[in-house]
Amino acid sequence: MSTVLSIENLSTFFKTDKGIVRAVEDVTFSLEEGEMLGLIGESGCGKTTVAQSILRLIEYPGKVVSGKVILNGKDLLKATDDELYSLRWKEISVIPQSAMNALNPVYTVGDQIIEAILLHEKVSKSEAVKRTKTLLELVGIDGERQKSFPHEFSGGMKQRVAIAMALACNPKLVISDESTTGLDVLTQAQVIALIKNLQKKMNLSVILISHDLPMVTAICEKIAIMYAGKLVEWATTEEILNNPKHPYSKALLNATPNLSDPDREVVSIPGSVPNLVNIPKCCRFHTRCPYAFDRCLNESPELREVTPGHYTACFLEGDKNG
Structure with a gap:
């Protein structure tokens, strides 16, 4: 190793x-x-x-x-x-202590993950959307929920979204x-x-x-x-x-x-x-x-x-x- x-x-x-x-x-x-x-x-x-x-x-x-x-x-x-x-x-990325504070309440969870991917990866918007769906499913959330806002998720699901965000660019x-x-x-x-x-x-x-x-x-x-x-x-x-x-x-x-x-x-x-x-x-x-x-x-x-x-x-x- x-x-x-x-x-x-x-x-x-x-x-x-x-x-x-x-x-x-x-x-x-x-x-x-x-x-x-x-x-x-x-x-x-x-x-x-x-x-x-x-x-x-x-x-x-x-x-x-x-x-x-x-x-x-x-x-x-x-x-x-x-x-x-x-x-x-x-x-290197971080899973924050409080997903409630880490997620922007006025944007969908998908938009927030997509933004991170587009800022740091040379991929198209459609590829970022596809990857976001895969990331959410990887952490146990229906990929279609990327259109939901943070307040529509429970505390545990918000934390899963935060994990998906941390993995967005394959650190x-x-x-x-x-x-x-x-x-x-x-x-x-x-x-x-x-x-x-x-x-x-x-x-x-x-x-x-x-x-x-x-x-x-x-x-x-x-x-x-x-x-x-x-x-x-x-x-x-x-x-x-x-x-x-x-x-x-x-x-x-x-x-x-x-x-x-x-x-x-x-x-x-x-x-x-x-x-x-x-x-x-x-x-x-x-x-x-x-x-x-x-x-x-x-x-x-x-x-x-x-x-x-x-x-x-x-x-x-x-x-x-x-």
């Missing part, structure tokens, strides 16, 4: 009246062709900021201050506006940013199953951003766990489930109900994510970590490979592995 996306030491800060918010700092991970990676963590950990940084959608007072985002050999952070225009939709990489938020549990399961089926069928590379650990572990090959703007662990799903290295990863698993072991006690994580304004150089999880020691209060652990393919940022693992 070839590497589709490689992120190296990505940092994105926001300038505020109270100081610099270090929303994302030194994040590093990669995504292979046809692979689905789950990017998880509590709200406020920087998951969506990572996605927006990849897509170059960070606006003032935010700024990507360092790092590389390599998509199929091209550094998106150095790309010109014209290059970005040609890469978005065709090479190699799709970022799904909390795309099931606000949907009922049954519809969530249907949408996630649809994304997984399309990923396999089209050999897509997918970054699935979520705080839903059970859902992510069920469908993703790899998992990257973020805490307070930092990547604290990155490995295969099997490794994360069976051999988590970081105390935060272990805490997330302990705080998640397990249907295969319903008698296991669910333990909540005490405290909350720290304020990221002018945060001192330390382990950001130390105030909630039962294993913290003096070094954790004075230094920030770097992400390192502790076993083949398994990366974590924890001094405990560093001490164990020399």
Whole structure:
């Protein structure tokens, strides 16, 4: 497999009246062709900021201050506006968090998909209409419904339309940013199953951003766990489930109900994510970590490979592995 996306030491800060918010700092991970990676963590950990940084959608007072985002050999952070225009939709696209906000209420859903195709592909209007019908049918919607307006669809169907739009120009990489938020549990399961089926069928590379650990572990090959703007662990799903290295990863698993072991006690994580304004150089999880020691209060652990393919940022693992 070839590497589709490689992120190296990505940092994105926001300038505020109270100081610099270090929303994302030194994040590093990669995504292979046809692979689905789950990017998880509590709200406020920087998951969506990572996605927006990849897509170059960070606006003032935010700024990507360092790092590389390599998509199929091209550094998106150095790309010109014209290059970005040609890469978005065709090479990389996004399924937004809220289809309600992503769809224009005064245009039919078909017109909105057709517009994206015509702007980025050299095809005729009739070909774009035909492709739109095929895309809607691919996500489980009658192709004739392309003449309908967004308000004529349920929440789940709107989300399916948003998925169809993301696939309009056959991208190699799709970022799904909390795309099931606000949907009922049954519809969530249907949408996630649809994304997984399309990923396999089209050999897509997918970054699935979520705080839903059970859902992510069920469908993703790899998992990257973020805490307070930092990547604290990155490995295969099997490794994360069976051999988590970081105390935060272990805490997330302990705080998640397990249907295969319903008698296991669910333990909540005490405290909350720290304020990221002018945060001192330390382990950001130390105030909630039962294993913290003096070094954790004075230094920030770097992400390192502790076993083949398994990366974590924890001094405990560093001490164990020399």
